[in-house]
């Protein structure tokens with residue numbers, strides 16, 4: 372159907388929600404906006420859906436949230452009654468309409484006689500993952516657009532283990548979402564009736580307490596925290612999001628009492644008024660924390676994104692200036708501490724495993740190997756880390772020690788099955804305390820890791836492919852890489868090419884072997900000097916991402932190599 376026809380259907384609805392009706396009126400005559408909103412449905416995939424808020428079948432609004440939830444409900448209808456009656460846990464972040472969307476989801480589930488457990492106020496994504504496990508619900512829904520700009524919102528689905536659903540199940544839900552084509556015909560139950568019939572229950576403090584008790588268990592050395600925790604100075608910013616509700620309590624419960632929250636950013640605000648993007652990957656997210664850190668002489672600055680699943684950090688350098696750490700550096704220093712402290716405590720299991728994505732740093736592999744611990748590499752997406760944990764638990768063959776992605780996501784203990792910035796904040800504080808006790812800072816700690824294991828450097832660059840032809844152009848780029856395969860980058864030979872779409876690894880001499888991972892449109896090259904280069908279309912944005920990871924004997928040499936390979940990749944792409 373054309374966007375004009377879809378638009379007309381919306382215009383002619385007799386019972387349109389008044390504020391959406393008003394938004395439609397504002398859009399009248401703006402063909403570009405109307406085309407974007409009405410040409411096709413929102414895409415619903417393995418990560419659920421995410422998009423700009425506004426009227427139309429292609430944007431996030433009450434009707435598209437109802438449609439997505441209807442898909443979830445129809446899926447649950449196919450399961451046995453006992454599973455269905457376990458219901459769905461629902462949380463939401465601090466964005467515009469997040470609370471409203473969470474309740475709309477409950478109303479749709481209620482119309483199917485499916486109970487829901489909705490948080491009384493915003494809560495982090497990892498706490499929703501925890502709630503699914505704690506309340507033993509059949510599924511979970513998180514209303515969030517993570518660290519996207521304020522115009523966005525999203526709908527994420529979780530399976531009974533608390534992990535984002537693996538493709539095999541989420542594909543079924545996607546089918547059901549697509550089958551609910553008439554968004555205006557989806558039945559919704561009345562909030563008051565649902566509450567009376569116990570089909571909608573409000574949860575909050577009870578789950579918080581259980582979650583916080585678990586978070587306290589991620590610390591390893593209680594004596595250390597006792598000694599240093601009270602004096603070590605931290606600055607924490609929740610960047611106007613859900614971390615405010617629980618991050619403060621988590622730090623305090625773990626014994627870190629000497630911290631200040633950036634006051635302006637400890638106010639939940641869907642405008643995210645103090646930052647250009649509420650994303651701890653961006654330096655500007657730290658501007659206020661740095662100013663406060665300098666005033667207070669803080670050792671460590673920590674920022675969590677609006678749904679508190681990602682964590683960024685900055686550490687004080689000897690000069691008094693702060694240096695931002697990358698996701699790879701934060702993960703490496705957390706991992707090195709976990710392995711060291713657990714070994715010292717006699718708690719390092721021989722069958723321990725660390726899990727990371729294929730685009731994350733090899734420094735972690737080297738650290739793990741130094742402790743005789745195996746590294747498992749999985750595709751990008753924390754659901755694949757959750758899937759590993761589930762497997763270890765059911766097969767009893769490995770013990771999960773740590774999981775991470777370079778995109779600022781880490782998980783320490785599996786009472787949550789997604790990245791957890793609250794757990795990570797608490798453990799990172801303990802790591803800082805450990806260095807402080809040794810008369811060092813986290814900055815020195817990173818230097819120490821490099822001096823021991825080699826200087827590792829990584830970079831991700833993304834090329835955007837906006838517009839209607841974007842997907843096609845991205846496909847063309849990937850095809851070019853496959854059909855006119857490069858032999859080298861910057862004159863360093865490619866020794867192995869991994870094509871995850873066929874699951875085949877090919878050496879320069881033509882020998883092949885199988886990659887033991889699900890199929891995905893990803894290419895990874897291993898070079899003669901140990902450098903790796905990976906290319907994949909983003910699963911969440913219209914971008915192709917290029918990742919480079921290298922290492923050398925000095926920092927300068929590693930940075931130079933990184934710059935050379937980045938230029939070589941850019942040159943190859945420009946030649947296509």
Ligand SMILES: O=P(O)(O)OC[C@H]1O[C@H](O)[C@H](O)[C@@H](O)[C@@H]1O
Pocket residue numbers: 418517751752753754776778780908909910911912916
């Ligand atoms: O596909 P990308 O844009 O690189 O995003 C990848 C990210 O997608 C989601 O946010 C997942 O929750 C993350 O675990 C994953 O890292």
